[in-house]
Amino acid sequence: xxxxxxxxxxxxxxxxxxxxxxxxxxxxxxxxxxxxxxxxxxxxxxxxxxxxxxxxxxxxxxxxxxxxxxxxxxxxxxxxxxxxxxxxxxxxxxxxxxxxxxxxxxxxxxxxxxxxxxxxxxxxxxxxxxxxxxxxxxxxxxxxxxxxxxxxxxxxxxxxxxxxxxxxxxxxxxxxxxxxxxxxxx
Amino acid sequence: xxxxxxxxxxxxxxxxxxxxxxxxxxxxxxxxxxxxxxxxxxxxxxxxxxxxxxxxxxxxxxxxxxxxxxxxxxxxxxxxxxxxxxxxxxxxxxxxxxxxxxxxxxxxxxxxxxxxxxxxxxxxxxxxxxxxxxxxxxxxxxxxxxxxxxxxxxxxxxxxxxxxxxxxxxxxxxxxxxxxxxxxxx
DNA sequence: TTATACTTTCAGAAATTTCTGAAAATTCAA
DNA sequence: TTGAATTTTCAGAAATTTCTGAAAGTATAA
Numbered sequence: 117x118x119x120x121x122x123x124x125x126x127x128x129x130x131x132x133x134x135x136x137x138x139x140x141x142x143x144x145x146x147x148x149x150x151x152x153x154x155x156x157x158x159x160x161x162x163x164x165x166x167x168x169x170x171x172x173x174x175x176x177x178x179x180x181x182x183x184x185x186x187x188x189x190x191x192x193x194x195x196x197x198x199x200x201x202x203x204x205x206x207x208x209x210x211x212x213x214x215x216x217x218x219x220x221x222x223x224x225x226x227x228x229x230x231x232x233x234x235x236x237x238x239x240x241x242x243x244x245x246x247x248x249x250x251x252x253x254x255x256x257x258x259x260x261x262x263x264x265x266x267x268x269x270x271x272x273x274x275x276x277x278x279x280x281x282x283x284x285x286x287x288x289x290x291x292x293x294x295x296x297x298x299x300x301x302x
Numbered sequence: 303x304x305x306x307x308x309x310x311x312x313x314x315x316x317x318x319x320x321x322x323x324x325x326x327x328x329x330x331x332x333x334x335x336x337x338x339x340x341x342x343x344x345x346x347x348x349x350x351x352x353x354x355x356x357x358x359x360x361x362x363x364x365x366x367x368x369x370x371x372x373x374x375x376x377x378x379x380x381x382x383x384x385x386x387x388x389x390x391x392x393x394x395x396x397x398x399x400x401x402x403x404x405x406x407x408x409x410x411x412x413x414x415x416x417x418x419x420x421x422x423x424x425x426x427x428x429x430x431x432x433x434x435x436x437x438x439x440x441x442x443x444x445x446x447x448x449x450x451x452x453x454x455x456x457x458x459x460x461x462x463x464x465x466x467x468x469x470x471x472x473x474x475x476x477x478x479x480x481x482x483x484x485x486x487x488x
Numbered sequence: 489t490t491a492t493a494c495t496t497t498c499a500g501a502a503a504t505t506t507c508t509g510a511a512a513a514t515t516c517a518a
Numbered sequence: 519t520t521g522a523a524t525t526t527t528c529a530g531a532a533a534t535t536t537c538t539g540a541a542a543g544t545a546t547a548a
Binding site for chain 2: 120122123125126129133136137138151152153154204205206209219220223224227228231234235241242243246247249250253256257260263264273276277279
């Protein structure tokens with residue numbers, strides 16, 4: 117079995133980006149391969165195509181399942197596990213975003229909330245004020261993100277196409293209000 | 303010099319999260335420390351407070367400057383560089399988002415665009431269709447993000463408070479259209 | 489039940505990233 | 519200029535992450 121030149125480019129790129137996206141190279145390459153492959157792939161296919169060990173494929177498969185990016189497909193009379201992408205590109209992107217938010221934002225929000233509790237004395241301190249501002253930001257972001265990311269892909273597309281426009285309207289109304297021009301921002 | 307218990311909790315947490323956010327532990331801890339510190343800190347202060355080498359502080363400072371998260375402040379008659387946060391928590395968050403998008407999204411969009419060019423034959427292939435869908439997603443996201451992230455913090459806050467509401471209106475109109483209920487999504 | 493086809497596990501090897509600290513480079517007051 | 523104060527650099531050490539492959543575990547066809 118062999119990859120097309122285009123698939124290989126894509127797979128190699130995903131391997132390089134993987135660590136920036138929160139998983140390791142094999143996980144990234146496997147995801148790329150599975151997404152581009154028309155037919156379900158089993159562990160031996162993948163091990164051979166990516167030239168990595170069978171054990172590595174097994175660990176990466178578990179990781180992809182824990183991210184809910186792939187599902188296992190089995191055919192009667194065949195004992196092998198076949199991996200398939202768990203939805204459209206948009207579904208996968210939303211899944212990645214949700215998982216990353218859980219790992220990259222939620223723990224910090226939790227720590228920040230805890231700190232605010234213990235800092236009820238010193239309400240004026242610079243540290244306390246900064247932590248308060250971070251709490252407000254994360255709180256707002258977290259709620260907004262969960263709402264938006266749970267929308268169906270088609271609705272999300274529509275919202276994003278509006279997004280910039282909505283912002284521009286806000287900027288416009290603000291610009292007409294004296295004393296708040298962009299240039300005056302410190 | 304010494305950190306308060308609260309500052310230490312915050313700093314240690316930022317150190318733990320750093321790799322998930324795209325920088326190393328020292329960079330994360332330094333950012334946390336600088337953000338919470340009322341007065342500007344020099345390299346020796348930081349080296350002592352975080353118990354890391356002077357060279358490490360120098361490298362981390364460069365990294366924070368390349369992310370535009372800190373700026374250097376100098377006082378006449380003192381040769382030391384003093385580091386200060388480059389704006390409010392919101393400013394910093396927007397800066398981090400912009401930089402991460404540049405590192406985590408833009409390179410992939412570039413590769414995907416390139417691949418589409420070379421796949422003008424085989425327009426029906428599954429791989430080509432998947433790459434096209436990824437291109438559309440990244441294109442839309444990239445434009446939307448740049449627009450939104452360049453808004454002033456106050457405007458962005460207002461937009462995020464609306465965000466969920468705008469989405470809900472869309473869901474609502476859609477739900478009234480037969481044949482597209484959420485439950486029927488495949 | 490048994491044999492076998494497969495998956496999972498995990499100790500240690502390999503690869504990668506981060507950190508140290510001494511030497512080199514730079515800056516600036518005198 | 520000079521030289522002391524400071525920052526930067528970078529080779530190698532340390533820490534961390536990823537990967538391998540053989541052994542153990544599991545599931546299923548016969």
